[in-house]
Amino acid sequence: MNEKQNINKDTFSTKNYVEEISNYLENYQNSKIDNFLNNTHNADIADVIQNLDPVLRLSLINIIGNKFDPEILTYLNDSLREEIVETLDIKQLANNAKELDIDDAVDLVEDLEKEDQDTFLENLEEKERTLIEEGLNYPEDSAGRLMQRQFIALDQFWNVGQAIDFLRNNKKNLPEDFYDIYLINPKKQVFGVVPLGRLMGSKRDVSLNKIKNKELRLIEVNMDQEEVAYLFSKYGLVSAPVIDNNKIIGSITVDDVVEVIEEEREEDILKLGGVGHTDIYNSVIDTTKSRLSWLIVNLMTAIVASIVIGLFEAAIEKVVALAILMPIVASMGANAGTQTLTVAVRALAVKELTPSNALKIITKETFIGGINGIIFAIIISLLSIYWFQDFMLGLIIGSAMVLNLIIAGFAGTIIPLALDKMKIDPALASAVILTTITDVFGFLSFLGLATLFLI
Amino acid sequence: MNEKQNINKDTFSTKNYVEEISNYLENYQNSKIDNFLNNTHNADIADVIQNLDPVLRLSLINIIGNKFDPEILTYLNDSLREEIVETLDIKQLANNAKELDIDDAVDLVEDLEKEDQDTFLENLEEKERTLIEEGLNYPEDSAGRLMQRQFIALDQFWNVGQAIDFLRNNKKNLPEDFYDIYLINPKKQVFGVVPLGRLMGSKRDVSLNKIKNKELRLIEVNMDQEEVAYLFSKYGLVSAPVIDNNKIIGSITVDDVVEVIEEEREEDILKLGGVGHTDIYNSVIDTTKSRLSWLIVNLMTAIVASIVIGLFEAAIEKVVALAILMPIVASMGANAGTQTLTVAVRALAVKELTPSNALKIITKETFIGGINGIIFAIIISLLSIYWFQDFMLGLIIGSAMVLNLIIAGFAGTIIPLALDKMKIDPALASAVILTTITDVFGFLSFLGLATLFLI
Structure with missing residues (x-):
């Protein structure tokens, strides 16, 4: 039974949601709106915001108020994002950004106006600020902007047992999502990639080197994102280490690449049609x-x-x-x-x-x-x-x-x-x-x- | 030093490879060609085949001969694939298909001519044949065609230790790539998804239910692949369970979806330009x-x-x-x-x-x-x-x-x-x-x- 509900939620129908939320907003049913906000993926909240009538959109954002999760912004259309950022308290937004991935944060900050950028960065914890500022230093549309700064890189001479113990003992410091373990030497040079699934299926005394992927695909930090997408799609990669001067400095995962492919697709179609970077929300x-x-x-x-x-x-x-x-x-x-x-x-x-x-x-x-x-x-x-x-x-x-x-x-x-x-x-x-x-x-x-x- | 070579291999330059291989072929340096074939990703071999002069292409395929890996075909352009299949021994091809993923095999078989389909299927092991035939029964461009039949589904009431032990004891039966574990009940209904990374970072006595993803996205087996791609890209999924009648029957991973997105992109652009399904290799x-x-x-x-x-x-x-x-x-x-x-x-x-x-x-x-x-x-x-x-x-x-x-x-x-x-x-x-x-x-x-x- 439970499944059926889940399926309906999967094939999330924006139109139905928008009508429902419009109704709540028009009738000031704030508790129902709170309920919706708490139980809905940020991508879907962004969808609803995009499709609401402008007046209702503003009142929804007011209701969300201080709790506005900056992750919602990363799912919004560029022009609408700008419009909404103007109505938000940037300082509060920075306070809510603790759980935001660094790559998403970079993506968000790069589009802010100079003044808002400064306010946002000033209100972050120092560690996060530094990482975001580093990200912003890489060229636009480069691997450096796409990459996450958290990754698992282990000594190439370790065995499976050591790797598993390391992961269990560093539970708090693991990245939110990771699918591969990178094998490095003390100079931080990468020598191999071990998929987690294979690690799990191996005996404790097996050397990591024995179960690494046959091929190693490294991404240079300055590589154009289109080239990154090409490599991921050609070789069916799920994640890949990013290197600078032969040293590992980050990791790109396939979900970021899917976004790039979608973006590039959009750009190609718009360019062929003789329209620049634009969407239906532009004034x-x-x-x-x-x-x-x-x-x-x-x-x-x-x-x-x-x-x-x-x-x-x-x-x-x-x-x-x-x-x-x-x-x-x-x-x-x-x-x-x-x-x-x-x-x-x-x-x-x-x-x-x-x-x-x-x-x-x-x-x-x-x-x-x-x-x-x-x-x-x-x-x-x-x-x-x-x-x-x-x-x-x-x-x-x-x-x-x-x-x-x-x-x-x-x-x-x-x-x-x-x-x-x-x-x-x-x-x-x-x-x-x-x-x-x-x-x-x-x-x-x-x-x-x-x-x-x-x- | 080693890295540098790897990087060069990463940013694989088709043009250079094609010249090199053409040279070998023209001078009958078969050992060098063997060396290339043994050390190169099938995607790159496909690339070279596509870009070779037709005469040299044929002699390369002759040199590969009996060892022709059917996976190469899955990377080839549709029209060229047809052309090359005609020159291959279908029976031999089926014998080489043991390591082919079921979803790739379905993709390959669906494009073969009726007679070749039969020959190919007859020469597979029964278990594989059944799975492929089942795959072919789902509508074209549906989730059923995309999905893999191997996945890890564990009892929803197990804990982390039980899951890890299960994986280690079933090493031989694990799918080649998997990133999530699905939680099911005895009726094979899915109740949650646990990313491998999170499993690895949890203590042995933690219940799997405690660490499952907040949201569950299920894919109906008849869902159109474009809708599947939309869900993956919207929610940043890496894999998702495929269900039929509320029971789990397969799993779709993001690499298959990336292919779909690329395909759909291509189709849109070609349609807007007023050309049907076509490529530069068509006669x-x-x-x-x-x-x-x-x-x-x-x-x-x-x-x-x-x-x-x-x-x-x-x-x-x-x-x-x-x-x-x-x-x-x-x-x-x-x-x-x-x-x-x-x-x-x-x-x-x-x-x-x-x-x-x-x-x-x-x-x-x-x-x-x-x-x-x-x-x-x-x-x-x-x-x-x-x-x-x-x-x-x-x-x-x-x-x-x-x-x-x-x-x-x-x-x-x-x-x-x-x-x-x-x-x-x-x-x-x-x-x-x-x-x-x-x-x-x-x-x-x-x-x-x-x-x-x-x-």
């Missing part, structure tokens, strides 16, 4: 601002395309069908190019597309562009001939289609590769460059061929 | 086919847009500037709409956009569309007046711009919401519907206003 002003830059770029590229059309004013004046048909060539180019581009950007991200096979893929995509070009050239030629009763016009739009789809296939691979080579994120700028090329080339080839052969 | 024919359907849809929408333009043939004949400027209105609409759409699709995926705040977000996005519309209306009006020396034309394109960007903001949120409501994946079809609307409406408003007020 109207912030959102408008964040979208403006790509719209300006798009306006400029659209004007370039218009200038190209303008070059062929005379032709359009004579044959108005050109104006009617020209968007088709450009649109098909943009679409085919975007398909190629998407595959290439993804393949670059997962390291399938590399310098060693780049030429092959470019050739292949250009070739595919040609095949698709021929298929759609035949369709659009026949349609145009039927529509405008003009055989030559059909031939011209068909040729332009083939040319533009070849260009689309070529540009769709070469652009992300070139950007990647120039250390520019291909997800960010590829799409706008591509559509400029396919638009301009689409109009140019269609109207150009028409001027040469039709008029 | 030219397969790739062309996979892209054709969206290109056909795009052709149809482009033709619709052309028909709209065709309605205003007379206006364009009189004022050719209309043909020159009209793509700008359409393009800005598509771009602004795609921005909104991207944010909405992402927000739906992470459950930030819900029925409870949908109306608010639609209003906000439409409003932002209006603001951006006014900004770009002013710019494009002034430009057009300067370019064509026609005040009225400037006024018309400005008005069309405002209207189209309002429509873009509205459509960019309402389309994914509507698709989601209809249980259609918003990432899949939103973009093409959106651009059809912004194109058609862009041409319609601009050319329509021009016909009314200019001609």
